[in-house]
Amino acid sequence: MLSSQTGQCRKAGALSSIFLKLARNGPDPSRAKTSTRRLLHRRRSRPEGQYLARSVGNCSGCHSPLNQLTFSLNGPEYSGGVALEPQAFSGVDPTVWFEPPNLTSLKGSALDRFPDRETFVARFQRGGRKHQYSPMPWELMGRMTSADAGALSEFLHSLPAAGKPSPQEPTVKHVD
Numbered sequence: 414m415l416s417s418q419t420g421q422c423r424k425a426g427a428l429s430s431i432f433l434k435l436a437r438n439g440p441d442p443s444r445a446k447t448s449t450r451r452l453l454h455r456r457r458s459r460p461e462g463q464y465l466a467r468s469v470g471n472c473s474g475c476h477s478p479l480n481q482l483t484f485s486l487n488g489p490e491y492s493g494g495v496a497l498e499p500q501a502f503s504g505v506d507p508t509v510w511f512e513p514p515n516l517t518s519l520k521g522s523a524l525d526r527f528p529d530r531e532t533f534v535a536r537f538q539r540g541g542r543k544h545q546y547s548p549m550p551w552e553l554m555g556r557m558t559s560a561d562a563g564a565l566s567e568f569l570h571s572l573p574a575a576g577k578p579s580p581q582e583p584t585v586k587h588v589d
């Protein structure tokens with residue numbers, strides 16, 4: 414009687430250790446749910462990113478090849494813009510212009526330097542201005558929330574590759 418009880422106890426012990434192992438190492442359904450939720454959330458934030466890029470942030474206005482007379486698109490949107498004058502401060506060399514780089518998913522584009530949501534958001538929130546007189550308003554854009562910068566990242570990364578790779582140095586010499 415005693416020995417069979419001990420045997421049952423042992424069996425129960427072995428079973429519970431198998432369950433424990435499964436719980437520790439087996440597929441974790443709660444984790445799977447989280448990543449699906451995250452994926453869906455990311456998909457849903459693309460339209461929001463598109464809205465920010467086209468209107469409030471005007472990313473499209475600078476980073477797209479626009480006809481300078483009609484402002485209609487001359488090529489794929491966000492594939493790189495026409496060179497812009499530097500900010501008008503005293504002492505600025507007016508002949509050093511800035512080319513808004515390619516923000517599509519093309520390999521070698523400026524977006525490619527920030528391959529995921531986290532690095533993209535960090536570039537905006539902590540990266541700051543790298544080119545003193547660039548017309549891109551980094552100070553304003555650095556105040557974007559993580560959700561807004563993240564939505565922009567999701568949207569831009571969803572764009573098909575287009576245009577040319579962007580050089581690290583965005584300045585060009587402008588002669589009239």
Ligand code: HEC
Pocket residue numbers: 465466470471472473474475476497511512513514516523524526536543544547548549550554565583
């Ligand atoms: C007024 C024009 C202008 C607007 C508006 C603008 N950009 Fe830019 N952007 C530039 C120029 C010029 C550069 C290149 C010089 C520089 O890095 O400041 C640039 C550079 C960048 C870079 C490359 C940064 C790096 O470190 O390599 C990214 C990414 C970028 N812009 C994203 C955006 C996004 C996203 C928006 C909209 C929320 C936006 N830009 C709006 C002009 C603009």
